[in-house]
Amino acid sequence: MSSISVVKNGTSSIHIAMFPWLPFGHVNPFIQLSNQLAANGYTISFLTTRDNLPKIEPHNHFPDQIHIVPLDVKPPPPFPAMGQPPPSSAGAPPPADSNSPGLALLQLILATDSLEDEVESQLALIKPDIIIYEFAHYIPAIANRLGIKSAFYCVTSATAVAYHLVPACQPKSVDDLTHPPPGHPPSKISLQHFEAQQFMLAFARFGGGLTFHERITTAMSGSDLIIMKTSKEMESKYCNYIKEQYKKPLVLAGLSLPEPETDDLEDRWESWLGQFAPESVLYVSFGSQDVLSKEQITELVLGLEESGVPFMAVLKFPGDAPQEEILPEGFTERVKGRGLIHSGWVRQQLLLSHKSVGGYLSHSGFGSLAEAMSSNCQLVLLPMKGDQFLNARLMSRDLKIGVEVPRDPVDGKFTREDVCKAVKSLMVEVDGEVGKEIRGNHAKLRDMLLDKETQSGYLEQVLEELEKLAKGV
Numbered sequence: 001m002s003s004i005s006v007v008k009n010g011t012s013s014i015h016i017a018m019f020p021w022l023p024f025g026h027v028n029p030f031i032q033l034s035n036q037l038a039a040n041g042y043t044i045s046f047l048t049t050r051d052n053l054p055k056i057e058p059h060n061h062f063p064d065q066i067h068i069v070p071l072d073v074k075p076p077p078p079f080p081a082m083g084q085p086p087p088s089s090a091g092a093p094p095p096a097d098s099n100s101p102g103l104a105l106l107q108l109i110l111a112t113d114s115l116e117d118e119v120e121s122q123l124a125l126i127k128p129d130i131i132i133y134e135f136a137h138y139i140p141a142i143a144n145r146l147g148i149k150s151a152f153y154c155v156t157s158a159t160a161v162a163y164h165l166v167p168a169c170q171p172k173s174v175d176d177l178t179h180p181p182p183g184h185p186p187s188k189i190s191l192q193h194f195e196a197q198q199f200m201l202a203f204a205r206f207g208g209g210l211t212f213h214e215r216i217t218t219a220m221s222g223s224d225l226i227i228m229k230t231s232k233e234m235e236s237k238y239c240n241y242i243k244e245q246y247k248k249p250l251v252l253a254g255l256s257l258p259e260p261e262t263d264d265l266e267d268r269w270e271s272w273l274g275q276f277a278p279e280s281v282l283y284v285s286f287g288s289q290d291v292l293s294k295e296q297i298t299e300l301v302l303g304l305e306e307s308g309v310p311f312m313a314v315l316k317f318p319g320d321a322p323q324e325e326i327l328p329e330g331f332t333e334r335v336k337g338r339g340l341i342h343s344g345w346v347r348q349q350l351l352l353s354h355k356s357v358g359g360y361l362s363h364s365g366f367g368s369l370a371e372a373m374s375s376n377c378q379l380v381l382l383p384m385k386g387d388q389f390l391n392a393r394l395m396s397r398d399l400k401i402g403v404e405v406p407r408d409p410v411d412g413k414f415t416r417e418d419v420c421k422a423v424k425s426l427m428v429e430v431d432g433e434v435g436k437e438i439r440g441n442h443a444k445l446r447d448m449l450l451d452k453e454t455q456s457g458y459l460e461q462v463l464e465e466l467e468k469l470a471k472g473v
Helices: 023-039 051-061 099-111 115-127 139-144 158-164 193-203 212-219 232-245 265-271 294-307 348-352 367-375 387-398 417-428 432-451 453-471
Strands: 015-019 043-049 066-071 129-132 148-154 224-226 248-252 283-285 311-314 339-342 358-361 378-381 402-404
Touching: 015 023, 015 115, 023 043, 023 051, 023 148, 023 339, 023 367, 043 115, 043 158, 051 066, 066 115, 115 139, 115 348, 115 417, 129 139, 129 453, 139 148, 139 348, 148 212, 158 232, 158 378, 158 387, 193 212, 224 232, 224 358, 224 453, 232 248, 232 283, 232 432, 248 453, 265 311, 283 348, 283 432, 294 311, 294 339, 294 417, 311 358, 348 358, 348 367, 348 402, 358 367, 358 417, 367 378, 367 387, 367 432, 378 417, 387 402, 402 417, 402 432, 432 453
Parallel strands: 015 043, 015 129, 043 066, 129 148, 148 224, 224 248, 283 311, 283 358, 311 339, 358 378, 378 402
Antiparallel strands: none
C-alpha cells in the first residue's frame, strides 16, 4: 500500500462511482485505479456483482474510502433467444457450445444489460460526481438524467480498440476485418482470416438489436472523458487515432502495474522451481477463462516437451476432464522432473517474479502482458480469441518484445514444431538474432514502465482531468 502514488494533497472531496465490466480481468484494473484515487483523497463507490466480492476485498487497500456496492446479476437467456449472428457466408457462425468464446461474450453482455435498472437506482441513491465505467452502453444516458459526469475507462489495449471498436470500422465481410479501418495509423497490425471471422461476432445483432460494436461506440461517444489504461511509450499512435475518432478528451493512465506481491509462494511451487537455474523455466498460462481443445493441448505440450525447456503449465481442461484423459499417452512420465501440469488457481504474479522463471507463454490478455512486461520474463505469444490476437501483434510486430507462435490463417491450427521453435528462440537460443533483439527491447520498455516518475505523471494527468470534469471546467 505504501508504494501507491500520492500526487495531490490527499484531501479531494470528489466522489467517484466505479462500474467495471463483469469479468474479474476487467474488475482488477478498476480496483487498482480506485486505490490510486483513494490514496489521493477520493471517495469511491465500487459497483460490481456479488461473485466478485471475495476477489476484490484483499485488494481494497482503503476500505474506509472504497465502499463496495453489490449488484445482483440476472441469468442471461439461453442462446437461441439472443438472435442470430451474421450468416456464415458474411461472418462468424453461431457459437455452438458452452466453451465458445463467442457465446461467453454474448452471455456477459446480456448479463451487463440486465443490471441497467439496478445501476441507475444505486447511482440515484449514492449521487457521485463522476461515474467511471467500461462496456455498459447505457451509462451515458443514465448519467445525463442524474446530472453525473461520465468517464469511460478502457482497460483493453488501445491497439485493439483502434482496430475494431471505432466508428470508422464498418466491415461488410470477413475480408474487411483482415486489415485496419480507414484512417488507422500505419502499422503492422492485421488479422488472419480465422481471427477476423471471430471478430465478425462483434457486428451481430442480439439482446435488443444492438451489436457489441454499437454498445462500445455508444458507451465511448456518450462519455465526457476517455481514460486509456496504457502508455505513450507503447501505444501513442493508436490513442491519437481513438481521440480523433471519438472527438473526446482522452487521457492515458499508464499501465497501472500491479503492486508487488508480499506473500510467499506456496511451498510446493517454491520447492519445484528452486531446483532450476535462474531464468530457465517457462511459465505457461491461458488465463482464467480460456479452455484449449484436446488437439490444442496435445500440440502445445508436445511442443514444450520437444523444446527441452523446463516448464510449468497452468491449463484448464475441456469439460473439466482429468489430465490423464487429455494429455498424450506417456507424456507425464517423459517430462517427469522438468515439466509440470497444473489445472488449479495459482499466484501468477509471484510465479512470474520467481528467480527461476525466465519465460512466459501467454494467451496475450492485456492484464497478463502488463504483469509480464514488468518482470524479466520473455514472452511467447499464443492468443486464443478476440483482442488477444491484436495484443499479440502489438507485442511481436510493433514493439518486438515477444515471439508469436504461427497459426494456420484459415483454421487457426498450430503445431508442436511451431511451439517448440518459438520457445527455443527465447529460452535456448538466447544469443541468436531473435533472442537478443527481443530481450533488448523488453529490457528498455520494462525500465520505462517501472520508472516511478513516469507512472506518477500519468496518474497526475488523470487526477487533473477528473477534477476538471467534476468542476465542469
